[in-house]
Amino acid sequence: MMSDRLAHFEMPPQWSTMREAARLEQKSQRRIIHMEKGDYVSAEFKPPREAMEAMMQSLKLGYVRYSPGPGIYPLREALAEEMTRRGRPTTAEEIIIVPGAKFGIAATFLLFLDDGDEVIMPDPGYPPDEFWARYLRARIKHMTFRNPRQVDVEHLANLITPRTRLVVINSPQRPNGQIVENTDEVAQVLARFPQVTIVSDEIFSHIVYPPYRHRSLATYPELKDRTVIIDTFSKSFVMTGLRIGWVTAPVHLAQRYDILLQNSCTNVCTIIQEAALAALQAPPAYREELLACLQRKRDLAWAILTRSRKLIADNAQGSFYLFIKLPEGLSDQETVRKLLQHGVAVVPGSAFGPAGAGHIRITFTLDDASLREGMQRIVRLLDET
Numbered sequence: 001m002m003s004d005r006l007a008h009f010e011m012p013p014q015w016s017t018m019r020e021a022a023r024l025e026q027k028s029q030r031r032i033i034h035m036e037k038g039d040y041v042s043a044e045f046k047p048p049r050e051a052m053e054a055m056m057q058s059l060k061l062g063y064v065r066y067s068p069g070p071g072i073y074p075l076r077e078a079l080a081e082e083m084t085r086r087g088r089p090t091t092a093e094e095i096i097i098v099p100g101a102k103f104g105i106a107a108t109f110l111l112f113l114d115d116g117d118e119v120i121m122p123d124p125g126y127p128p129d130e131f132w133a134r135y136l137r138a139r140i141k142h143m144t145f146r147n148p149r150q151v152d153v154e155h156l157a158n159l160i161t162p163r164t165r166l167v168v169i170n171s172p173q174r175p176n177g178q179i180v181e182n183t184d185e186v187a188q189v190l191a192r193f194p195q196v197t198i199v200s201d202e203i204f205s206h207i208v209y210p211p212y213r214h215r216s217l218a219t220y221p222e223l224k225d226r227t228v229i230i231d232t233f234s235k236s237f238v239m240t241g242l243r244i245g246w247v248t249a250p251v252h253l254a255q256r257y258d259i260l261l262q263n264s265c266t267n268v269c270t271i272i273q274e275a276a277l278a279a280l281q282a283p284p285a286y287r288e289e290l291l292a293c294l295q296r297k298r299d300l301a302w303a304i305l306t307r308s309r310k311l312i313a314d315n316a317q318g319s320f321y322l323f324i325k326l327p328e329g330l331s332d333q334e335t336v337r338k339l340l341q342h343g344v345a346v347v348p349g350s351a352f353g354p355a356g357a358g359h360i361r362i363t364f365t366l367d368d369a370s371l372r373e374g375m376q377r378i379v380r381l382l383d384e385t
């Protein structure tokens with residue numbers, strides 16, 4: 001007999017769409033334009049050359065054994081510098097290297113939540129947050145947005161009770177690509193509830209288009225020691241499949257992550273850690289060019305979308321997604337099926353929570369020709385409806 005905790009196990013719709021698209025492509029031999037992935041789709045996107053070289057060099061040097069649980073020290077030091085530059089004074093002991101931000105989220109939920117504890121998370125949000133909360137039998141409370149760029153602080157304050165342990169804030173947000181602007185107000189409210197730990201999921205910290213700026217809640221001195229920052233090399237350095245991220249937390253919490261890591265995955269593969277260190281140290285031109293390329297693709301997708309008479313979206317301030325509102329009355333799930341029949345895979349907004357219903361999420365990391373073709377098909381098909 002399997003554990004009762006597994007009763008809710010099912011593939012979240014975000015990933016089942018991807019699998020369905022892959023299955024259809026294989027079965028029908030038809031080309032699908034992949035706008036459903038949370039990844040860099042076009043081969044033109046590559047990790048920094050320095051990262052690839054460091055990885056190969058460390059393989060040659062035979063770095064294939066266990067390495068220190070919380071991460072190799074030079075990488076922790078380099079990340080501490082990065083976090084300090086971002087406005088949160090950080091020491092290497094406050095950095096824990098994890099196999100991807102997703103693992104960082106799972107670890108955080110495992111460390112903080114008991115049965116019946118409350119966790120507040122954005123709706124729409126990131127499905128694994130909900131998965132782990134349910135696994136741990138915590139009570140999920142959704143924080144909805146009237147304005148996609150503002151946390152409704154009154155609503156947030158009303159959601160918090162003495163049982164609230166975690167508040168998840170994700171900025172730059174996905175699936176909608178908007179930056180939370182009113183961080184001063186959010187910090188003021190959260191400062192009133194010392195029992196609450198803030199999970200600041202900042203995985204798109206580097207993918208922010210000018211003139212917008214990202215500010216972490218951990219940069220507010222009153223929240224610094226109550227905020228756990230989750231970040232990753234996946235999006236900032238095109239290293240999605242290499243599985244490496246980091247958690248920034250005060251030392252007493254970092255030690256808890258260390259214990260969890262030691263008892264689960266032991267350490268992140270050393271050669272990947274060496275690659276991550278080289279990526280961080282690569283010349284700034286790498287990040288600038290990546291951002292410029294993404295911005296150009298965003299603008300290309302946006303230019304086609306705005307020709308539509310029926311579809312609406314806020315242009316992305318960060319991330320590599322557009323979150324498109326469908327015409328009133330159209331089901332996102334049916335729209336996704338219809339688009340797939342016409343060779344375009346996208347994610348239904350309801351995969352990200354009830355407030356996502358009536359939307360579709362598209363990724364604009366495709367090569368220009370596919371991006372143009374995919375956007376044109378979406379606009380043509382949905383404008384006809």
Ligand SMILES: Cc1ncc(COP(=O)(O)O)c(C=O)c1O
Binds near residue numbers: 103126232234240
């Ligand atoms: C909000 C959010 N958090 C975490 C992750 C996971 O990132 P990683 O690849 O580092 O596990 C993602 C991936 O898309 C994400 O969208």
